Each structure stands twice: as C-alpha cells, then as structure tokens.
Amino acid sequence: MKKTLRILFGQRVKALRIATGMSQETFADRCGFARSYMSRIERGGSNASLDAIEVLARALEVEPWQLLASESTHDDDPELVVPFAADGSCFHPGLASTRDGSFGVGDKASQKRFDTFSEALEYLRSMETAKWRRPNQSGNWGIVSAVKWDKLKKKVADE
Structure with missing residues (x-):
C-alpha cells in the first residue's frame, strides 16, 4: 500500500527532528504547538497547513520544500x-x-x-x-x- 503524502511528510518531519536530537515535546514547544498536535503531524494524522509547514521548517532550520522532499537513500x-x-x-x-x-x-x-x-x-x-x-x-x-x-x-x- 502506498503511503499518503501526509504520512511521508510526518515521517520526514520526525526524521529531521530526531536528527537534531530534540524530543517531540521540546520540538513542539519550539514551534509553539501542542505536543499532541506534533504527534498527529508525525504520524500523518494531521493535515499541516502551509503556515504550520513554515513554522516546522524554521524550527528545523531547513527550507519548507525540504519537508516535502524525499530523503536521500x-x-x-x-x-x-x-x-x-x-x-x-x-x-x-x-x-x-x-x-x-x-x-x-x-x-x-x-x-x-x-x-x-x-x-x-x-x-x-x-x-x-x-x-x-x-x-x-x-x-x-x-x-x-x-x-x-x-x-x-x-x-x-x-x-
């Protein structure tokens, strides 16, 4: 079964967050989001708005488009x-x-x-x-x- 864009996006956000060494709670605080919302984003259960994508990218110090790009193999x-x-x-x-x-x-x-x-x-x-x-x-x-x-x-x- 093919993964949805929301799931792929969430996995990408989670991978980048983990690579920074931040816990989900710390990352949510940095973004100004509730941890429960951050959890839904990372699981692909929430449809992040463009504004949220911009906030996530800023917190991860990447360009917004990089959150939508697939990871290199x-x-x-x-x-x-x-x-x-x-x-x-x-x-x-x-x-x-x-x-x-x-x-x-x-x-x-x-x-x-x-x-x-x-x-x-x-x-x-x-x-x-x-x-x-x-x-x-x-x-x-x-x-x-x-x-x-x-x-x-x-x-x-x-x-």
Whole structure:
C-alpha cells in the first residue's frame, strides 16, 4: 500500500527532528504547538497547513520544500550498517520512542537511552552482542539481540 503524502511528510518531519536530537515535546514547544498536535503531524494524522509547514521548517532550520522532499537513500552510505535480529527486524531511526524521541539499547538490567539514532548506533557497535528495544508484531516492546550486521535499506528505515 502506498503511503499518503501526509504520512511521508510526518515521517520526514520526525526524521529531521530526531536528527537534531530534540524530543517531540521540546520540538513542539519550539514551534509553539501542542505536543499532541506534533504527534498527529508525525504520524500523518494531521493535515499541516502551509503556515504550520513554515513554522516546522524554521524550527528545523531547513527550507519548507525540504519537508516535502524525499530523503536521500541510505543504500549508498557504507557507514550505515545496523544490527539485525533473528526475525529479520533491524535497528533503525523509526524505533525512536514516541514519548521522548529517544532510543533504548542494551540489556533489560543495564538499558541505556540515547537522544539520537547515531549515538545509540555507536553504543550498539561497542557491545559484544548488540541489543535494542523494538515492538513485536503485536505492538509490545521488548529487547532483541543482533545475529548479524548489514546495510540499512531505505524501505526498512521508512517503516
């Protein structure tokens, strides 16, 4: 099923926000929006006005058109190698907490939270066996262990 423009837009806003290291709440405050409205935008549940797009772009320090442009593919980035679990899922930017935009990595007893995907990935690389939090097919969050490392595919990163 093809993603709607609202969903693609929301994913783009979320990816750029996460890249800045801002939590959703901090970003909403910077924009002057309610966090619930920001959440709806990032999930593709709200149809952002042109004025809202302008505010979002200013807060992200990008041009408004860049919020509508698709991200460049990660497939050409030899550095973006991520851990994959036995079920084929991998660690990717879409695993940021909807609550605060952070990433949970490590064992249950010694879990660490990182504000950015790149910081979390760097920590995963330092672990003997990379472990991270992600939802299962039922939507319940749990910890999985890496069985291999491979390039992050754009389709996986967008999920």
